[in-house]
Amino acid sequence: MNERTHKRFSFARSMAVTRRILTQFRRDRMTFGMIVLMPILFMFVFGATLSGDIKNVPIIVENLDDGFGEINMGEAIYDELLLDDRVDMREGTYLKGSEMIESGDLVASFLFESNFSTEMILTGNASIKLYIDGTKPQIKGVVYGALTDAMQAILEGRGINIEEELAFGGAEFSGLDVTIPGVMGYILTFLILLLAVLTVIREDIGKTKLRLFSTPLTPVERILGYVLALSLLAMLETVLVLGIAIFIFGTVVKGSILLLFFAGLLYGMANIFLAFFLSNFAKNEFQSVQLAVLVAIPSLAFSGMMIPISSLPPIIATMSKFIPLTFAITIFEGIMLRGWGLEQLWFEFTLIFLLTICFFILALISSSDKSKD
Amino acid sequence: MKMSVYAVETRKLVKHYNKGKVKAVNGLDLRIKKGEIYALIGANGSGKTTTIDMLSGVLMPTTGEMNVWGLPQPKNRKKIAHYFGIAPQEYALYLDLSIWENITFFGKLYSLSREEIENTGKKLLEILNLEEKKDVIAEQLSGGMKRRLSIACALIHQPPLLLFDEATVGVDPVLRAYFWSYFRKLRDAGKTILITSHVMDEAEKADRIGLMRAGVLIEEGTPSELKQKYSVDTIEEVFIHLSGDEIIDE
Ligand SMILES: Nc1ncnc2c1ncn2[C@@H]1O[C@H](COP(=O)(O)OP(=O)(O)O)[C@@H](O)[C@H]1O
Numbered sequence: 001m002n003e004r005t006h007k008r009f010s011f012a013r014s015m016a017v018t019r020r021i022l023t024q025f026r027r028d029r030m031t032f033g034m035i036v037l038m039p040i041l042f043m044f045v046f047g048a049t050l051s052g053d054i055k056n057v058p059i060i061v062e063n064l065d066d067g068f069g070e071i072n073m074g075e076a077i078y079d080e081l082l083l084d085d086r087v088d089m090r091e092g093t094y095l096k097g098s099e100m101i102e103s104g105d106l107v108a109s110f111l112f113e114s115n116f117s118t119e120m121i122l123t124g125n126a127s128i129k130l131y132i133d134g135t136k137p138q139i140k141g142v143v144y145g146a147l148t149d150a151m152q153a154i155l156e157g158r159g160i161n162i163e164e165e166l167a168f169g170g171a172e173f174s175g176l177d178v179t180i181p182g183v184m185g186y187i188l189t190f191l192i193l194l195l196a197v198l199t200v201i202r203e204d205i206g207k208t209k210l211r212l213f214s215t216p217l218t219p220v221e222r223i224l225g226y227v228l229a230l231s232l233l234a235m236l237e238t239v240l241v242l243g244i245a246i247f248i249f250g251t252v253v254k255g256s257i258l259l260l261f262f263a264g265l266l267y268g269m270a271n272i273f274l275a276f277f278l279s280n281f282a283k284n285e286f287q288s289v290q291l292a293v294l295v296a297i298p299s300l301a302f303s304g305m306m307i308p309i310s311s312l313p314p315i316i317a318t319m320s321k322f323i324p325l326t327f328a329i330t331i332f333e334g335i336m337l338r339g340w341g342l343e344q345l346w347f348e349f350t351l352i353f354l355l356t357i358c359f360f361i362l363a364l365i366s367s368s369d370k371s372k373d
Numbered sequence: 374m375k376m377s378v379y380a381v382e383t384r385k386l387v388k389h390y391n392k393g394k395v396k397a398v399n400g401l402d403l404r405i406k407k408g409e410i411y412a413l414i415g416a417n418g419s420g421k422t423t424t425i426d427m428l429s430g431v432l433m434p435t436t437g438e439m440n441v442w443g444l445p446q447p448k449n450r451k452k453i454a455h456y457f458g459i460a461p462q463e464y465a466l467y468l469d470l471s472i473w474e475n476i477t478f479f480g481k482l483y484s485l486s487r488e489e490i491e492n493t494g495k496k497l498l499e500i501l502n503l504e505e506k507k508d509v510i511a512e513q514l515s516g517g518m519k520r521r522l523s524i525a526c527a528l529i530h531q532p533p534l535l536l537f538d539e540a541t542v543g544v545d546p547v548l549r550a551y552f553w554s555y556f557r558k559l560r561d562a563g564k565t566i567l568i569t570s571h572v573m574d575e576a577e578k579a580d581r582i583g584l585m586r587a588g589v590l591i592e593e594g595t596p597s598e599l600k601q602k603y604s605v606d607t608i609e610e611v612f613i614h615l616s617g618d619e620i621i622d623e
């Protein structure tokens with residue numbers, strides 16, 4: 001009978017697995033919908049509280065200031081704000097503005113009373129009335145930033161009181177601090193973890209796993225095949241999140257987009273390997289979802305994605321040091337918001353890289369192509 | 374490769390599950406000659422699938438030795454993998470892939486070129502009457518069609534040895550007859566076939582039969598030899614004779 005040569009490693013066999021998995025994902029409408037819709041949904045749900053370069057926040061400034069002689073400080077501040085692209089000045093009165101805030105069409109409404117300049121010059125102290133949406137701390141901060149800058153330019157350190165009134169309270173939201181880098185990190189944790197565990201578990205359905213074991217495909221080739229397919233999905237997620245952030249929310253990535261993309265992929269891979277390891281403990285699709293949730297929830301809570309680490313109790317703040325997402329978010333934030341590169345982020349990159357290797361080894365050790373009886 | 378007259382050879386092959394509580398295969402000595410159709414017949418739970426899984430290198434034996442296509446198994450499992458094709462009892466197909474995608478995928482795992490897959494795949498679809506369903510998703514196929522696809526996937530790399538686990542069970546009589554005539558053609562073309570079944574009359578069409586019970590062979594021979602030996606008309610009667618009054622616990 002004919003001699004058959006067996007290659008110890010064949011990239012083509014891995015690619016066969018990759019193509020098969022991508023075909024399966026494409027055909028599975030539910031999962032494919034999740035892959036595409038979840039990042040979009042996340043971005044829009046959390047998108048309202050994005051930090052970083054927020055622009056064109058809609059506000060109304062009603063200036064009733066009569067001025068003091070030649071000087072009209074209300075007008076001066078008004079003109080300063082007009083030039084500031086962080087805010088978008090709408091036409092209207094303070095009252096109309098307040099109504100618009102109630103209906104969600106406006107973020108803040110200011111009123112400079114007729115005696116604003118007079119008070120300021122005679123007493124060195126004056127008041128601005130401000131009605132502001134308190135649900136979005138990040139955006140509120142941007143409005144305050146724009147106002148402070150404008151006043152600083154005009155008043156040179158004279159005192160001012162802001163009589164603030166919050167729309168929708170705001171206390172219960174005050175700790176929430178979700179950023180685009182945070183959303184990116186979270187999607188790469190939860191969704192990729194879920195997809196990766198599903199990929200492995202699905203091999204069991206229809207008993208195809210043992211069938212695969214009886215072919216020349218080796219465990220390394222199989223894992224490589226899975227990883228290639230899932231990395232492509234991780235890239236798709238990263239592109240989706242960044243695309244929405246840049247083109248819809250107008251986020252400016254201050255650092256290198258390429259480095260950001262690479263960081264996303266590296267972190268995605270860490271999660272893929274972790275999922276391969278974890279999938280040893282799941283017996284069906286339901287359990288695999290539970291596993292993904294089990295890993296994703298602490299990440300969500302303790303990584304600083306939603307609640308700043310500084311405002312967590314000390315013990316939990318320490319715990320955040322053991323959650324990979326914490327460091328991933330530091331990387332994403334550093335590159336996107338602060339324009340950092342490897343110089344400042346080498347520690348986090350090294351950590352995630354070592355973690356990826358670690359999870360890879362765990363995945364490899366725990367994956368065999370023999371029946372477990 | 375060492376030349377051997379046997380396609381499959383086991384010595385005192387043992388497989389125990391649950392720390393020895395279940396003795397699925399219990400000292401099996403099986404010898405299947407190259408170029409024959411060998412039917413391993415036994416009731417449900419007699420250890421047929423366990424035997425096939427060990428031969429295919431997926432399941433590690435508790436003790437004992439195996440040679441598959443002249444090579445020690447499981448030591449050479451990935452090398453041996455090229456020499457056999459398997460159609461498992463549960464089809465083992467990707468139900469969300471089409472017939473052609475299933476065939477292509479398995480073909481690639483055996484490092485076949487695109488042309489080889491095209492050529493062999495087309496012939497197999499023709500022989501197994503699946504041409505028209507080529508692009509149908511496997512989930513939508515009937516049991517008989519799934520079985521045909523499973524057999525096509527086993528044959529795509531044209532292996533000399535075929536392991537068919539209950540391949541003719543649950544298949545309508547016309548298709549079953551077709552399967553057997555096809556298996557004979559494969560044998561005439563030089564292939565070796567190990568087929569298992571819990572249906573006794575299947576055995577009549579094989580070249581040789583092994584009757585299995587509780588993890589061992591209790592009788593072996595050609596259909597006519599066995600019927601003569603026990604002076605009965607069917608293999609079923611041979612089996613009943615061998616079992617005595619004992620009721621087989623499935
Ligand atoms: N994974 C397993 N764990 C425990 N017992 C098993 C396992 N697989 C099979 N068995 C038991 O081993 C015996 C032989 O099973 P099997 O090889 O499937 O028989 P057959 O294919 O002849 O029906 C049966 O008693 C079965 O219940």
Ligand SMILES: [Mg+2]
Pocket residue numbers: 421422423462538539
């Ligand atoms: Mg069986």
